[in-house]
Amino acid sequence: MSTETAPLGDVASFIRGITFKPGDVAPRGVDGSVWCLRTKNVQAELDLSDVWAIDASFVKRSEQYLQAGDLLVSSANSLNLIGKCSWVPELESDATFGGFVTVLRGNPQLVDRRYLYHWFSSSRTQAQVRSFSRQTTNIANLDLRRCFELAIPLPPLAQQKRIAAVLDQLNTLRCKRREAIALLDALTQSIFLDMFGDPVVNSKNWPMRKLGEMGSLDRGVSKHRPRNDPSLLGGDTPLIQTGDVAGSGGYITGFTSTYSAIGLKQSRLWPAGTLCITIAANIAKTGILTFGACFPDSVVGFTASPARVEYVRAWLSFLQKTLEKAAPESAQKNINLAILRDLQVPYAGEEMIQDYSERVQAIEASKGANRAHLATLDELFTSIQHRAFSGTLWDHEATGEAA
Incomplete structure (x- = not known):
């Protein structure tokens, strides 16, 4: 047909x-x-x-x-x-x-x-x-x-209506999954505020520590110039850029660039569990590495115990807008390592930080399940959309085959 x-x-x-x-x-x-x-x-x-x-x-x-x-x-x-x-x-x-x-x-x-x-x-x-x-x-x-x-x-109007109804149903399911993920994100923030209070004003009067005392903070490394030299790229080592961090949703699970062996040699490989913090263009956006990766000096790596890393990631999410607004601007906004190290962090003690981290991990597991289901729905929606608008879905209907 x-x-x-x-x-x-x-x-x-x-x-x-x-x-x-x-x-x-x-x-x-x-x-x-x-x-x-x-x-x-x-x-x-x-x-x-x-x-x-x-x-x-x-x-x-x-x-x-x-x-x-x-x-x-x-x-x-x-x-x-x-x-x-x-x-x-x-x-x-x-x-x-x-x-x-x-x-x-x-x-x-x-x-x-x-x-x-x-x-x-x-x-x-x-x-x-x-x-x-x-x-x-x-x-x-x-x-x-x-x-x-x-x-x-x-196709005939009746088939158009059936196709639209199927796509509408799938899209409704996708929207519900996105809403569930957004509610879980809000729950994470609510738990933080309930346990630790407003971190911007330290509403529960916790003792303060400098961020540099909570763990190790160092800039990413990219020594070679130009940074886009083709010899540096195209290998097996993930290369994380500021956009990857900003769009990570808190956990970096993918990458768009890689370093070659030459690229890796002039950089630094950071372990899974490192908190990436952007300091240029996107200011104070964060994401925790779920795999080892390199990143340039527009990103800072924070390493500490997993619980502290999770706590600092959540704490920075409340300060991100403030830090971005306060960042000096030349060609583009940026903050330096010294500013980050001197930031005052409300410190509630290791027991509470560990408790918070465990709660977050349980929420993340639920978010992971929702993301996996959403990915399946997205794939199915795209597949049916392609078949509907290329005509193959109509062929099945015309011959009585299952779509």
């Missing part, structure tokens, strides 16, 4: 937003005003935490009012955000949208709108849309003409 497609412009339309000046923004709830959504509201789920309002007279055409089932698309933004979209649910107020976003509205007689959402938000379609964008000096713009020409796979 061949995959039937249609140009996107045959089954949906793009609607441009309204234009207004910053001074035209009105308080929400004023008589005669309507909500006005903008690029900031376009997130994985439509973000309604910061919504502007505008006088309804700025809406010149009825089609510029949002409808449930619309896709709100970022159409003038940085390149990596072009095409990003949010599903518009039923809203509690009349709403329009600004000129930096565009609405993609499917014709419900030809395309199921949830199917359209899943297709347009898929990684393949998003990459195509971004590749079409027109780049100016500071901003990229969505090329609507080329987007209209995109070929959307178009």
